[in-house]
Amino acid sequence: MPRKIILDCDPGHDDAMAILLAQGSPDIDLVGITTVAGNQTLDKTTLNARRVCSAAGITDVPICAGCAAPLLRPLVTAAYIHGESGLDGPQWPEPTVPLSDEHAVDFIVRTIMESDGDVTLVPVGPLTNIALALRREPRIVAKTREVVLMGGSSERGNHTPAAEFNIIVDPEAAAAVFSTPWPVTMVGLNLTHQAGAGPDVVERIRALGSPLARTVVDLLGFFGSTYKVAEGRPHPPVHDPCAVARVAKPELVEVQDAFVVVETKGEWTSGMTVTDFTGRLGRAPNAKVATVLDRAGFWDEMVSAIAALGPASR
Numbered sequence: 001m002p003r004k005i006i007l008d009c010d011p012g013h014d015d016a017m018a019i020l021l022a023q024g025s026p027d028i029d030l031v032g033i034t035t036v037a038g039n040q041t042l043d044k045t046t047l048n049a050r051r052v053c054s055a056a057g058i059t060d061v062p063i064c065a066g067c068a069a070p071l072l073r074p075l076v077t078a079a080y081i082h083g084e085s086g087l088d089g090p091q092w093p094e095p096t097v098p099l100s101d102e103h104a105v106d107f108i109v110r111t112i113m114e115s116d117g118d119v120t121l122v123p124v125g126p127l128t129n130i131a132l133a134l135r136r137e138p139r140i141v142a143k144t145r146e147v148v149l150m151g152g153s154s155e156r157g158n159h160t161p162a163a164e165f166n167i168i169v170d171p172e173a174a175a176a177v178f179s180t181p182w183p184v185t186m187v188g189l190n191l192t193h194q195a196g197a198g199p200d201v202v203e204r205i206r207a208l209g210s211p212l213a214r215t216v217v218d219l220l221g222f223f224g225s226t227y228k229v230a231e232g233r234p235h236p237p238v239h240d241p242c243a244v245a246r247v248a249k250p251e252l253v254e255v256q257d258a259f260v261v262v263e264t265k266g267e268w269t270s271g272m273t274v275t276d277f278t279g280r281l282g283r284a285p286n287a288k289v290a291t292v293l294d295r296a297g298f299w300d301e302m303v304s305a306i307a308a309l310g311p312a313s314r
């Protein structure tokens, strides 16, 4: 039975890959896409979600725009990775997929409350929408199957040495999500850095020959260029689809129980996901933390999803 998910995202090159994996995987039923400010401003991340869905022929999934700023802090964006548009690289035609007029937070609350308790939240951007959904309707806690988020790290950060981008943009929202008694899986940088899009993968995607495959190759080309400059990485890590893969095929992503708490006050460590695997802090585990990726299996899923969405060019 495909797993129902709501993908909350800030497209973003790897968010775009997460949308494609979610829609192209037979193991996922993508019931909605919600957008949040993060990699770029909300207007740009929302336009980008519409662009990706239009390019992939995804016409049956509602797109709902959410929060334009973090709960308390000024918005920080990531043009140094995703470019001014948030999805630099491909030439994007005008999107044909419309934007819903329902706010993301209302969509999340309504969808979960109307469900049989079988909806999984997959946030892959800052957690502002999720934190506000919790405030708006605390009863979603008991009706959400689980939260599988891309964010944080059990090791180093990326936006700062201590903090991963999605968490540091809105640490207060992240703290609310991790301190809520619902099943949370953290798919952090320590996992997603195992998902580098190397030339082997790019050539497999290019060989699919569809217009969508060409768009993905262009996305990865830009994403790779900025990651080389920003972090000296030879291949760009596609963070967000790793969270989707954990839901689609859990066996691809090994996890370990841990106590995770978000630092919100540290002068140098704000946004850090302090991860305790061994009980040193005397606190019971509150999350599953992703540790090992089956890289080959992950890319098989990703390439199959792109193939499923884009007919080979004639």
Ligand code: RIB
Residues within 6 Å of the ligand: 010, 012, 013, 014, 015, 038, 039, 124, 125, 126, 150, 158, 164, 165, 166, 239, 240
């Ligand atoms: O740190 C990586 C995360 O921040 C990814 O979700 C990327 O899209 C950005 O949102």
Ligand code: CA
Residues within 6 Å of the ligand: 009, 010, 011, 012, 014, 015, 039, 124, 125, 240
């Ligand atoms: Ca993202």
